[in-house]
Amino acid sequence: MPSDPGLRLANITVTVRGHGETLPILAIPALAIDAGTSIGLAGPSGSGKTTLLHVIAGLLRPDHGTVVWDGSEVSRLSEAARASWRRRVVGMVFQDFLLVPELSALDNVLLPCGFSGFSNRAQRAPAIALLAELGITAPRRRAAAMSRGEQQRAAIARALLFRPKLILADEPTASLDAMTATAMTDLLVAQATATGATLVVVSHDTRLLSRMDRVVHLDRGRLA
Amino acid sequence: MNPWPMLIADLRAMRWTALLVMLLIAVAVAIxxxxxxxERALRQASARAADDLPLLIGAPxxxxxxxxxxxxxxIEAIPLIDGGLLNTLAADPRVAGVAPIAFGDIVRGWPVIGTTAPLVTAWGRLSPSEGRVFRAESEAVIGADVALPIGAEITPSHGVKAHGPVGTETKDEHARKHEGTVYTVVGRLPRRGTPWDRAILVPIExxxxxxxxxxxxxxxxxPLGPPFDAKAVPGVPAIVVKPRGVADAYMLRSAFRQGGTMxxxxxxxxxxxxxxxxxLRDVLLVVTALNNLVVLLAVLLVAVTLVGLRRRGYAMLRALRAPRSYVFLVIWLGVAILIAGGCVGGLALGWIAATLAAEWIAQVTGLHAVATPGWSKLRLVLILLLVGSALAVVPAWLAGRTPVSTALRES
Known part of the structure; x- marks a missing residue:
């Protein structure tokens, strides 16, 4: 079992069943991501980028192989234990942001306090400060009333609030205009650098990928 | 765990559906x-109305x-019985009180009831809240709901039901007026919550x-009242008898069930x-219970559909480190709150409906029924709430079955 800090994937296989047969959608023999570095996952649509991200996040258990974080095998944990691991380690930015439109930016950022063991009251000031740092000066505006760029920033703030050691972002600049996308990229990289977090980004955006320490390409579920 | 922010967001997002669901449950419960x-109020009110009429004698x-x-x-035309029975009964040792009832005349919709003083005072139990009991043939005592002042003079019409203030009589009433008969109102009885509150009581003579x-x-x-002249006393539609005891009551009932009386x-x-x-109530209760069950199933279906529509949001919560139990709690609590809100609204709506119905019945019949939610009804609502809360587990459980990874990819 490797004990070096960071993320280690070995012999990962994910399959889907359909029409009476089993089809492999992801096959990664080995992938190492050192702690505090950033990596971009690139590839055409359907190449398995998001599947790989979900495997890393513990949202999807691979059929075979191991996912190890800081020496602990995450893929062997139960669902509840993986949720607990995510609570301690992971911050996620989703494609389409997945904010709750009926809540304010601040309440969206504080939402995980309800189940992460953090005090909502204690996290309020840091959340407002983080949102301000990300350029959101009206944190009590409803997410539905915010621009795409503001929503994206709120989503990033939600992922970063508890200073996660592993930041996972799925197409964080998709559907943003070039200027906003650049600003978001700067923000994400700067935040990861500032907190020493490991950053894994799925993207088609070459400008974003160029800011990563390393980019790996996937094609039909395999490292190209 | 604090499910409220997400729960409030869910309810806000689905506010119109949530309101409709609660309304649906509320209407089902209210019925x-x-x-x-x-039914309970009517039962109590109708029993109260018969309290002062222990034994009735009429024609078969x-x-x-x-x-x-x-x-x-x-009031309907019913056959008369021999008025001489009044003397017979008055002399009977088993009888504590006897009073005739005669009717047929009306003043502006208020029935004029001919009787004697003991029945006016409910065998001495009541005394007028205003004025006094009649002492002369031209005097009348009115029930609490008769809108006439003490001292008012009234002339009855024969069998014409028309309503409105005195002085606005219809042609028909005028045509059937008993000219020459004038009653002066000398007393008003306290409210009894019975149709007798709308009656004008006059000497039977x-x-x-x-x-x-x-x-x-x-x-x-x-002097008014018994004894009457055995040869001159006319027939009466009904006689009210107050027996001295229970055994006397049964003996009198048995004795007057023959020989041309009932x-x-x-x-x-x-x-x-x-x-x-x-x-009928039992049938209605079964229908209501089935109705409630159907409504609950409809609510369940709506909940499952809504949870399906918000599945990606719940997957987001799971991806953001929420345990499965948190998402379960959010959904279960949301559905349970809708059902509880519907139940509480239904109780209020049902009580309002029962009160309005009671007022309408009081206007039509004079029976003052006070509708109050009984324990049995509350228990049924509680059972509905418990069953609904138990059924709310279904959409909450279904939400947890979809793999997070799959739900997150849905658009």
């Missing part, structure tokens, strides 16, 4: 509650019609005289009516 409350015929006429003043039957005595303007306890007729109402 059951109002039926039960109204429909027992129900006799009770409806004498106790509830739903005047009713007989108004209809050309003499006054039941040998002399004009003598004796009955109004309570026994009420029991029969209640049995029918009870059967």
């Amino acid at each position: 059951g509650v109002s039926i039960g409350a109204q 015929g429909s027992q129900t019609q006799l009770v409806m006429t004498a106790a509830y003043l739903q 005047t009713v007989w005289e108004t209809h050309g039957l003499g006054n039941g005595h040998q002399i004009e303007d003598g 004796a009955l306890f109004p309570a026994e007729v009420l029991v029969s009516i209640y049995r029918s109402i009870g059967d």
Whole structure:
């Protein structure tokens, strides 16, 4: 079992069943991501980028192989234990942001306090400060009333609030205009650098990928 | 765990659906509650109306019609019995009190009831809240709901039901007015919550005289009430008897069930009516329970659909480190709150409906039924809430079954 800090994937296989047969959608023999570095996952649509991200996040258990974080095998944990691991380690930015439109930016950022063991009251000031740092000066505006760029920033703030050691972002600049996308990229990289977090980004955006320490390409579920 | 922010967001997002769901449950609950409350209130009010009529004697015929006429003043023409019975009964040692009831005249929709003083005072139990009991043939005592002042002079019409203030009589009323008969209101009785609150009580002698039957005595303007002149006393539609004891009551009932009379306890007729109402209520309760179950299933279906629509949001929560139990709690609590809100709204709506129905019934019949939510109704609502809360587990459980990774990819 490797004990070096960071993320280690070995012999990962994910399959889907359909029409009476089993089809492999992801096959990664080995992938190492050192702690505090950033990596971009690139590839055409359907190449398995998001599947790989979900495997890393513990949202999807691979059929075979191991996912190890800081020496602990995450893929062997139960669902509840993986949720607990995510609570301690992971911050996620989703494609389409997945904010709750009926809540304010601040309440969206504080939402995980309800189940992460953090005090909502204690996290309020840091959340407002983080949102301000990300350029959101009206944190009590409803997410539905915010621009795409503001929503994206709120989503990033939600992922970063508890200073996660592993930041996972799925197409964080998709559907943003070039200027906003650049600003978001700067923000994400700067935040990861500032907190020493490991950053894994799925993207088609070459400008974003160029800011990563390393980019790996996937094609039909395999490292190209 | 604090499910409220997400729960409030869910309810905000689906506010119109949530309101409709609660309304649906509220209407279903209200139907059951109002039926039960109204039935119970009517039962109590109708029993109270018959309290002062322990034993009724009339001509053979429909027992129900006799009770409806004498106790509830739903006046219909019924055959007369020999007025001489009044003397016979007054002399009977088993009888503590006896009073005739005669009717047929009306003043502006208020029935004019001819009787004697003991029945006016409910055998001495009541005294007028204003004025006094009649002492002369031209005097009248009114029920609490009769909108006439003490001192008012009224002339009855024969069998014309028309409503409105005195002085606005219809042509028909004028045509059938008993010209020459004038009553002066000398007293008002306290409210009893029975149809008798809408009655105008007058000496029976005047009713007989108004209809050309003499006054039941040998002399004009003598003392009112029994004894009557055996030869001069006309027939009466009904006689109310207050027996001295329970055994006397049964003996009198038995004695006057033959020889051209019919004796009955109004309570026994009420029991029969209640049995029918009870059967109907049972059927309605079963229908209501099934109705509630169907509504719950509809709500469940709506909940499952809504949870399906918000599945990606719940997957986001799971991806953001929420345990499965958190998402379960958010959904279960949301559905349970809708059901509880519907139940509480239904209780309020049912109570309002029962109160409105009671007011309408009071206007139509004079029966003042006070509708209150009974424990049995509350228990049924509680059962509905418990069953609903148990069923709310289904959408909550279904939400947890979809793999997070799959749900997150849905658009």
